[in-house]
Amino acid sequence: MVKAVVLGAAGGIGQPLALLLKANPLITELGLYDIVNTPGVAADLSHISTPAKVEGYLPADDGLKKTLTGADIVVIPAGVPRKPGMTRDDLFKINAGIVRDLATGIAATAPKAFVLVISNPVNSTVPIVAEVFKKAGVYDPKRLFGVTTLDVVRSSTFVAEKIGDLSLSKDVVVPVVGGHSGVTIVPLLSQSSHPLPASVDTASLDALVNRIQFGGDEVVKAKGGAGSATLSMAYAGAEFASKILRAVKGEEGIVAPSYVSLEADPVGAAALTKELGAELAYFSSNIELGPQGVVKINPLGKITEAEQTLIKAAIPELQKNITTGVTFITEAKVDEPRL
Ligand SMILES: NC(=O)c1ccc[n+]([C@@H]2O[C@H](COP(=O)([O-])OP(=O)(O)OC[C@H]3O[C@@H](n4cnc5c(N)ncnc54)[C@H](O)[C@@H]3O)[C@@H](O)[C@H]2O)c1
Numbered sequence: 001m002v003k004a005v006v007l008g009a010a011g012g013i014g015q016p017l018a019l020l021l022k023a024n025p026l027i028t029e030l031g032l033y034d035i036v037n038t039p040g041v042a043a044d045l046s047h048i049s050t051p052a053k054v055e056g057y058l059p060a061d062d063g064l065k066k067t068l069t070g071a072d073i074v075v076i077p078a079g080v081p082r083k084p085g086m087t088r089d090d091l092f093k094i095n096a097g098i099v100r101d102l103a104t105g106i107a108a109t110a111p112k113a114f115v116l117v118i119s120n121p122v123n124s125t126v127p128i129v130a131e132v133f134k135k136a137g138v139y140d141p142k143r144l145f146g147v148t149t150l151d152v153v154r155s156s157t158f159v160a161e162k163i164g165d166l167s168l169s170k171d172v173v174v175p176v177v178g179g180h181s182g183v184t185i186v187p188l189l190s191q192s193s194h195p196l197p198a199s200v201d202t203a204s205l206d207a208l209v210n211r212i213q214f215g216g217d218e219v220v221k222a223k224g225g226a227g228s229a230t231l232s233m234a235y236a237g238a239e240f241a242s243k244i245l246r247a248v249k250g251e252e253g254i255v256a257p258s259y260v261s262l263e264a265d266p267v268g269a270a271a272l273t274k275e276l277g278a279e280l281a282y283f284s285s286n287i288e289l290g291p292q293g294v295v296k297i298n299p300l301g302k303i304t305e306a307e308q309t310l311i312k313a314a315i316p317e318l319q320k321n322i323t324t325g326v327t328f329i330t331e332a333k334v335d336e337p338r339l
Protein backbone atom coordinates (compact mmCIF):
# COMPACT_ATOMS: atom_id res chain seq x y z
CA MET A 1 0.00 0.00 0.00
CA VAL A 2 1.38 3.39 -0.96
CA LYS A 3 -0.32 6.67 -0.17
CA ALA A 4 0.75 9.74 -2.17
CA VAL A 5 -0.40 13.23 -1.25
CA VAL A 6 -0.43 16.45 -3.26
CA LEU A 7 -0.61 19.74 -1.32
CA GLY A 8 -1.81 22.46 -3.69
CA ALA A 9 -3.67 19.83 -5.71
CA ALA A 10 -6.19 22.13 -7.37
CA GLY A 11 -3.55 24.33 -8.99
CA GLY A 12 -1.94 24.52 -12.39
CA ILE A 13 0.67 21.92 -11.42
CA GLY A 14 -1.42 20.16 -8.79
CA GLN A 15 -4.15 18.93 -11.12
CA PRO A 16 -2.05 17.36 -13.88
CA LEU A 17 0.37 16.04 -11.24
CA ALA A 18 -2.52 14.38 -9.42
CA LEU A 19 -3.64 12.92 -12.75
CA LEU A 20 -0.20 11.44 -13.41
CA LEU A 21 0.04 10.05 -9.88
CA LYS A 22 -3.43 8.53 -10.26
CA ALA A 23 -2.09 6.80 -13.38
CA ASN A 24 0.88 5.38 -11.45
CA PRO A 25 0.10 1.72 -10.63
CA LEU A 26 2.44 1.81 -7.60
CA ILE A 27 0.10 4.23 -5.81
CA THR A 28 -2.92 2.78 -3.99
CA GLU A 29 -4.17 5.92 -2.26
CA LEU A 30 -4.06 9.54 -3.40
CA GLY A 31 -4.79 12.38 -0.98
CA LEU A 32 -5.44 15.84 -2.46
CA TYR A 33 -5.36 19.03 -0.42
CA ASP A 34 -5.82 22.66 -1.40
CA ILE A 35 -7.58 25.73 -0.07
CA VAL A 36 -10.07 25.42 -2.97
CA ASN A 37 -11.68 22.88 -5.33
CA THR A 38 -10.12 19.60 -4.15
CA PRO A 39 -13.44 17.74 -3.70
CA GLY A 40 -14.18 18.34 -7.39
CA VAL A 41 -10.70 17.39 -8.57
CA ALA A 42 -10.84 14.24 -6.44
CA ALA A 43 -14.30 13.25 -7.69
CA ASP A 44 -13.14 13.70 -11.29
CA LEU A 45 -9.94 11.66 -10.84
CA SER A 46 -11.72 8.96 -8.85
CA HIS A 47 -13.51 7.79 -12.01
CA ILE A 48 -10.23 6.79 -13.66
CA SER A 49 -9.79 3.03 -13.78
CA THR A 50 -6.47 2.73 -11.91
CA PRO A 51 -5.84 1.34 -8.40
CA ALA A 52 -5.49 4.54 -6.37
CA LYS A 53 -8.40 5.50 -4.14
CA VAL A 54 -8.71 9.31 -4.30
CA GLU A 55 -9.84 11.70 -1.59
CA GLY A 56 -9.87 15.50 -1.64
CA TYR A 57 -9.91 17.79 1.36
CA LEU A 58 -10.15 21.51 2.12
CA PRO A 59 -8.78 23.23 5.26
CA ALA A 60 -12.11 22.95 7.14
CA ASP A 61 -12.69 19.96 9.47
CA ASP A 62 -9.00 19.14 9.86
CA GLY A 63 -8.64 18.62 6.11
CA LEU A 64 -4.84 18.85 6.09
CA LYS A 65 -4.55 16.25 8.84
CA LYS A 66 -7.01 13.92 7.11
CA THR A 67 -5.13 14.27 3.80
CA LEU A 68 -1.75 13.58 5.39
CA THR A 69 -2.77 10.66 7.60
CA GLY A 70 -0.86 7.58 6.43
CA ALA A 71 1.05 9.45 3.71
CA ASP A 72 4.20 7.79 2.36
CA ILE A 73 5.11 10.54 -0.08
CA VAL A 74 4.01 14.19 -0.07
CA VAL A 75 4.51 16.47 -3.06
CA ILE A 76 4.13 20.23 -2.50
CA PRO A 77 3.26 22.48 -5.45
CA ALA A 78 1.22 24.89 -3.26
CA GLY A 79 1.88 28.59 -3.66
CA VAL A 80 1.88 31.41 -6.14
CA PRO A 81 3.66 31.23 -9.52
CA ARG A 82 5.66 33.98 -11.24
CA LYS A 83 4.39 36.65 -13.57
CA PRO A 84 6.60 38.25 -16.25
CA GLY A 85 9.29 40.45 -14.70
CA MET A 86 9.40 38.53 -11.42
CA THR A 87 12.20 36.33 -10.10
CA ARG A 88 11.51 33.17 -8.13
CA ASP A 89 12.84 34.99 -5.06
CA ASP A 90 9.99 37.50 -5.44
CA LEU A 91 7.64 34.61 -4.54
CA PHE A 92 9.31 34.08 -1.16
CA LYS A 93 7.13 36.61 0.65
CA ILE A 94 3.97 34.58 0.02
CA ASN A 95 5.23 31.04 -0.52
CA ALA A 96 7.54 30.86 2.51
CA GLY A 97 4.59 31.07 4.91
CA ILE A 98 2.53 28.60 2.87
CA VAL A 99 5.35 26.05 2.82
CA ARG A 100 6.10 26.59 6.51
CA ASP A 101 2.50 25.91 7.48
CA LEU A 102 2.20 22.83 5.28
CA ALA A 103 5.53 21.50 6.64
CA THR A 104 4.19 22.00 10.16
CA GLY A 105 1.23 19.81 9.21
CA ILE A 106 3.48 17.14 7.70
CA ALA A 107 5.74 17.13 10.78
CA ALA A 108 2.69 16.55 12.98
CA THR A 109 0.87 13.92 10.91
CA ALA A 110 3.27 12.25 8.45
CA PRO A 111 6.79 12.87 9.78
CA LYS A 112 8.22 9.79 8.04
CA ALA A 113 6.88 10.64 4.60
CA PHE A 114 9.20 11.53 1.74
CA VAL A 115 8.68 15.23 1.09
CA LEU A 116 9.15 16.61 -2.42
CA VAL A 117 9.13 20.41 -2.59
CA ILE A 118 8.11 22.07 -5.85
CA SER A 119 6.98 25.48 -4.48
CA ASN A 120 9.37 28.27 -5.41
CA PRO A 121 11.88 29.52 -4.57
CA VAL A 122 13.01 25.90 -4.09
CA ASN A 123 16.52 26.98 -3.01
CA SER A 124 14.87 28.57 0.06
CA THR A 125 11.68 26.55 0.58
CA VAL A 126 13.57 23.27 1.11
CA PRO A 127 15.57 24.80 4.03
CA ILE A 128 12.25 26.09 5.43
CA VAL A 129 10.82 22.56 5.53
CA ALA A 130 14.04 21.26 7.10
CA GLU A 131 13.99 23.90 9.85
CA VAL A 132 10.31 23.25 10.63
CA PHE A 133 11.07 19.53 10.90
CA LYS A 134 14.12 20.21 13.10
CA LYS A 135 12.00 22.29 15.46
CA ALA A 136 9.45 19.48 15.63
CA GLY A 137 12.23 16.91 16.26
CA VAL A 138 11.34 14.81 13.20
CA TYR A 139 13.97 15.86 10.65
CA ASP A 140 15.48 13.18 8.44
CA PRO A 141 17.56 14.82 5.68
CA LYS A 142 17.45 11.62 3.63
CA ARG A 143 13.71 12.08 3.07
CA LEU A 144 13.52 15.73 1.99
CA PHE A 145 13.97 16.68 -1.67
CA GLY A 146 13.81 19.86 -3.71
CA VAL A 147 12.39 18.92 -7.09
CA THR A 148 14.81 20.10 -9.78
CA THR A 149 13.67 17.48 -12.30
CA LEU A 150 12.19 20.06 -14.67
CA ASP A 151 15.71 21.35 -15.35
CA VAL A 152 16.78 17.78 -16.14
CA VAL A 153 13.74 17.24 -18.38
CA ARG A 154 14.42 20.51 -20.22
CA SER A 155 18.07 19.57 -20.71
CA SER A 156 17.11 16.21 -22.21
CA THR A 157 14.65 17.87 -24.59
CA PHE A 158 16.91 20.72 -25.67
CA VAL A 159 19.90 18.42 -26.23
CA ALA A 160 17.75 16.04 -28.30
CA GLU A 161 16.59 19.08 -30.31
CA LYS A 162 20.23 20.02 -30.98
CA ILE A 163 20.96 16.47 -32.08
CA GLY A 164 17.94 16.80 -34.37
CA ASP A 165 15.99 13.82 -33.06
CA LEU A 166 13.35 14.48 -30.39
CA SER A 167 12.68 10.76 -30.09
CA LEU A 168 16.01 10.60 -28.23
CA SER A 169 14.82 12.99 -25.52
CA LYS A 170 13.59 10.22 -23.25
CA ASP A 171 17.07 8.63 -23.31
CA VAL A 172 19.23 11.75 -23.06
CA VAL A 173 20.53 12.16 -19.50
CA VAL A 174 22.21 15.40 -18.46
CA PRO A 175 23.10 15.97 -14.80
CA VAL A 176 21.89 19.40 -13.70
CA VAL A 177 23.49 20.53 -10.46
CA GLY A 178 23.39 23.51 -8.09
CA GLY A 179 19.88 24.71 -7.35
CA HIS A 180 16.68 25.76 -9.08
CA SER A 181 16.82 29.38 -10.18
CA GLY A 182 18.72 31.25 -12.89
CA VAL A 183 22.46 31.02 -12.45
CA THR A 184 22.15 28.35 -9.74
CA ILE A 185 20.92 25.91 -12.42
CA VAL A 186 24.11 24.36 -13.80
CA PRO A 187 23.69 21.80 -16.59
CA LEU A 188 26.77 19.59 -16.98
CA LEU A 189 26.48 19.19 -20.73
CA SER A 190 29.98 17.72 -20.89
CA GLN A 191 28.53 14.70 -19.05
CA SER A 192 25.52 14.30 -21.36
CA SER A 193 24.80 10.67 -22.19
CA HIS A 194 24.47 11.83 -25.80
CA PRO A 195 27.24 14.18 -26.99
CA LEU A 196 26.22 17.36 -28.76
CA PRO A 197 26.92 17.47 -32.50
CA ALA A 198 30.25 19.03 -33.57
CA SER A 199 28.26 21.85 -35.20
CA VAL A 200 27.47 23.20 -31.71
CA ASP A 201 30.21 25.82 -31.30
CA THR A 202 31.07 27.71 -28.11
CA ALA A 203 28.49 30.44 -28.75
CA SER A 204 25.65 27.98 -29.31
CA LEU A 205 26.78 25.91 -26.30
CA ASP A 206 26.58 29.07 -24.16
CA ALA A 207 23.13 29.78 -25.60
CA LEU A 208 22.01 26.25 -24.76
CA VAL A 209 23.23 26.58 -21.17
CA ASN A 210 21.41 29.91 -20.91
CA ARG A 211 18.20 28.38 -22.29
CA ILE A 212 18.31 25.62 -19.66
CA GLN A 213 19.06 28.10 -16.86
CA PHE A 214 16.24 30.41 -17.93
CA GLY A 215 13.79 27.85 -19.36
CA GLY A 216 11.30 28.85 -16.69
CA ASP A 217 11.36 32.46 -17.94
CA GLU A 218 10.65 31.25 -21.48
CA VAL A 219 7.38 29.69 -20.26
CA VAL A 220 6.47 32.62 -17.98
CA LYS A 221 6.88 34.98 -20.94
CA ALA A 222 4.89 32.76 -23.31
CA LYS A 223 2.03 32.49 -20.79
CA GLY A 224 1.91 36.29 -20.62
CA GLY A 225 0.84 36.68 -16.99
CA ALA A 226 -1.13 33.43 -16.72
CA GLY A 227 1.52 31.71 -14.60
CA SER A 228 4.58 29.56 -15.12
CA ALA A 229 5.32 26.00 -16.21
CA THR A 230 2.58 23.64 -15.03
CA LEU A 231 2.26 20.72 -17.45
CA SER A 232 5.99 20.10 -17.91
CA MET A 233 6.40 20.50 -14.14
CA ALA A 234 3.64 17.98 -13.45
CA TYR A 235 5.42 15.54 -15.78
CA ALA A 236 8.76 16.19 -14.07
CA GLY A 237 7.27 15.92 -10.56
CA ALA A 238 5.55 12.64 -11.39
CA GLU A 239 8.80 11.28 -12.86
CA PHE A 240 10.75 12.12 -9.71
CA ALA A 241 8.02 10.76 -7.41
CA SER A 242 8.01 7.55 -9.43
CA LYS A 243 11.79 7.22 -8.99
CA ILE A 244 11.42 7.55 -5.21
CA LEU A 245 8.64 4.95 -5.14
CA ARG A 246 10.61 2.51 -7.32
CA ALA A 247 13.62 2.91 -5.00
CA VAL A 248 11.39 2.28 -1.98
CA LYS A 249 10.21 -0.93 -3.63
CA GLY A 250 13.83 -2.08 -3.79
CA GLU A 251 14.80 -1.24 -7.36
CA GLU A 252 18.53 -0.60 -7.40
CA GLY A 253 20.61 1.87 -9.38
CA ILE A 254 18.12 4.76 -9.36
CA VAL A 255 20.04 8.02 -9.62
CA ALA A 256 18.61 11.49 -10.16
CA PRO A 257 19.61 15.05 -9.40
CA SER A 258 17.76 16.64 -6.50
CA TYR A 259 18.33 19.59 -4.18
CA VAL A 260 19.03 18.03 -0.79
CA SER A 261 20.70 18.81 2.51
CA LEU A 262 24.34 17.76 2.49
CA GLU A 263 23.63 16.26 5.93
CA ALA A 264 21.86 13.45 4.05
CA ASP A 265 25.24 11.85 3.23
CA PRO A 266 28.16 13.39 5.14
CA VAL A 267 30.76 11.26 3.31
CA GLY A 268 29.48 12.18 -0.16
CA ALA A 269 29.04 15.75 1.03
CA ALA A 270 32.69 16.00 2.06
CA ALA A 271 33.87 15.04 -1.43
CA LEU A 272 31.36 17.41 -3.04
CA THR A 273 32.36 20.28 -0.74
CA LYS A 274 35.98 19.75 -1.73
CA GLU A 275 35.06 19.96 -5.40
CA LEU A 276 32.95 23.08 -4.83
CA GLY A 277 35.64 24.74 -2.72
CA ALA A 278 32.86 26.17 -0.54
CA GLU A 279 30.63 25.09 2.31
CA LEU A 280 27.00 24.82 1.29
CA ALA A 281 24.24 23.32 3.42
CA TYR A 282 22.12 22.33 0.39
CA PHE A 283 23.05 21.47 -3.17
CA SER A 284 21.58 19.58 -6.08
CA SER A 285 23.82 16.81 -7.33
CA ASN A 286 23.17 13.31 -8.62
CA ILE A 287 21.60 11.38 -5.75
CA GLU A 288 21.53 7.61 -5.41
CA LEU A 289 18.13 6.61 -4.07
CA GLY A 290 17.18 3.66 -1.89
CA PRO A 291 14.31 2.48 0.32
CA GLN A 292 15.14 5.09 2.98
CA GLY A 293 15.63 7.96 0.52
CA VAL A 294 19.09 9.42 -0.12
CA VAL A 295 21.75 6.70 -0.12
CA LYS A 296 24.59 8.69 -1.58
CA ILE A 297 25.27 12.20 -2.81
CA ASN A 298 27.50 11.80 -5.84
CA PRO A 299 30.37 14.16 -6.58
CA LEU A 300 30.30 16.37 -9.67
CA GLY A 301 33.05 14.37 -11.32
CA LYS A 302 34.99 15.66 -14.29
CA ILE A 303 33.68 18.99 -15.54
CA THR A 304 34.94 21.59 -18.00
CA GLU A 305 36.46 24.95 -17.12
CA ALA A 306 33.32 26.68 -18.37
CA GLU A 307 31.18 24.50 -16.09
CA GLN A 308 33.53 25.29 -13.20
CA THR A 309 32.87 28.99 -13.86
CA LEU A 310 29.11 28.37 -13.80
CA ILE A 311 29.44 26.57 -10.44
CA LYS A 312 31.45 29.48 -9.03
CA ALA A 313 28.66 31.88 -10.05
CA ALA A 314 26.01 29.66 -8.46
CA ILE A 315 27.62 29.36 -5.03
CA PRO A 316 27.07 32.87 -3.58
CA GLU A 317 23.49 32.93 -4.86
CA LEU A 318 22.79 29.53 -3.26
CA GLN A 319 24.37 30.63 0.02
CA LYS A 320 22.09 33.68 0.08
CA ASN A 321 18.95 31.68 -0.78
CA ILE A 322 19.70 29.05 1.86
CA THR A 323 20.25 31.65 4.57
CA THR A 324 16.97 33.36 3.61
CA GLY A 325 15.09 30.07 4.05
CA VAL A 326 16.80 29.01 7.27
CA THR A 327 16.44 32.36 9.03
CA PHE A 328 12.77 32.62 8.04
CA ILE A 329 12.21 29.86 10.61
CA THR A 330 15.07 30.26 13.06
CA GLU A 331 14.60 34.01 13.44
CA ALA A 332 10.81 34.03 13.16
CA LYS A 333 9.14 36.42 15.59
CA VAL A 334 5.82 34.59 15.59
CA ASP A 335 6.06 30.85 15.98
CA GLU A 336 2.44 29.95 15.35
CA PRO A 337 1.34 28.26 12.12
CA ARG A 338 -1.36 30.19 10.28
CA LEU A 339 -3.42 27.46 8.70
N1 LIG B 1 10.27 23.36 -8.82
C1 LIG B 1 9.95 23.66 -10.05
O1 LIG B 1 10.65 23.28 -10.99
C2 LIG B 1 8.72 24.44 -10.34
C3 LIG B 1 8.19 24.47 -11.64
C4 LIG B 1 7.03 25.17 -11.88
C5 LIG B 1 6.40 25.87 -10.85
N2 LIG B 1 6.93 25.83 -9.61
C6 LIG B 1 6.27 26.51 -8.49
O2 LIG B 1 5.14 25.75 -8.07
C7 LIG B 1 4.21 26.61 -7.40
C8 LIG B 1 2.80 26.37 -7.91
O3 LIG B 1 2.69 26.73 -9.25
P1 LIG B 1 1.28 26.59 -10.02
O4 LIG B 1 1.51 27.05 -11.41
O5 LIG B 1 0.70 25.26 -9.78
O6 LIG B 1 0.43 27.71 -9.24
P2 LIG B 1 -1.18 27.78 -9.13
O7 LIG B 1 -1.51 29.12 -8.60
O8 LIG B 1 -1.82 27.36 -10.41
O9 LIG B 1 -1.52 26.67 -8.05
C9 LIG B 1 -1.11 26.77 -6.72
C10 LIG B 1 -2.16 26.12 -5.86
O10 LIG B 1 -1.72 26.24 -4.50
C11 LIG B 1 -2.89 26.44 -3.73
N3 LIG B 1 -2.56 26.97 -2.42
C12 LIG B 1 -2.25 28.24 -2.06
N4 LIG B 1 -2.07 28.32 -0.73
C13 LIG B 1 -2.23 27.06 -0.24
C14 LIG B 1 -2.18 26.50 1.05
N5 LIG B 1 -1.90 27.24 2.13
N6 LIG B 1 -2.41 25.19 1.18
C15 LIG B 1 -2.69 24.43 0.10
N7 LIG B 1 -2.78 24.91 -1.14
C16 LIG B 1 -2.56 26.21 -1.32
C17 LIG B 1 -3.74 27.37 -4.56
O11 LIG B 1 -5.10 27.37 -4.14
C18 LIG B 1 -3.53 26.80 -5.94
O12 LIG B 1 -4.53 25.84 -6.26
C19 LIG B 1 4.74 28.02 -7.63
O13 LIG B 1 5.42 28.45 -6.49
C20 LIG B 1 5.70 27.87 -8.79
O14 LIG B 1 6.67 28.87 -8.82
C21 LIG B 1 8.06 25.13 -9.34
Ligand SMILES: O=C(O)C[C@H](O)C(=O)O
Pocket residue numbers: 081082088120150215216217219220228229
Ligand atom coordinates in the same frame (compact mmCIF):
# COMPACT_ATOMS: atom_id res chain seq x y z
O1 LIG C 1 10.04 29.60 -13.77
C1 LIG C 1 9.27 29.47 -12.82
O2 LIG C 1 8.96 30.39 -12.07
C2 LIG C 1 8.65 28.12 -12.58
C3 LIG C 1 9.63 27.01 -12.50
O3 LIG C 1 10.57 27.18 -11.50
C4 LIG C 1 10.28 26.68 -13.81
O4 LIG C 1 11.49 26.43 -13.84
O5 LIG C 1 9.57 26.61 -14.83
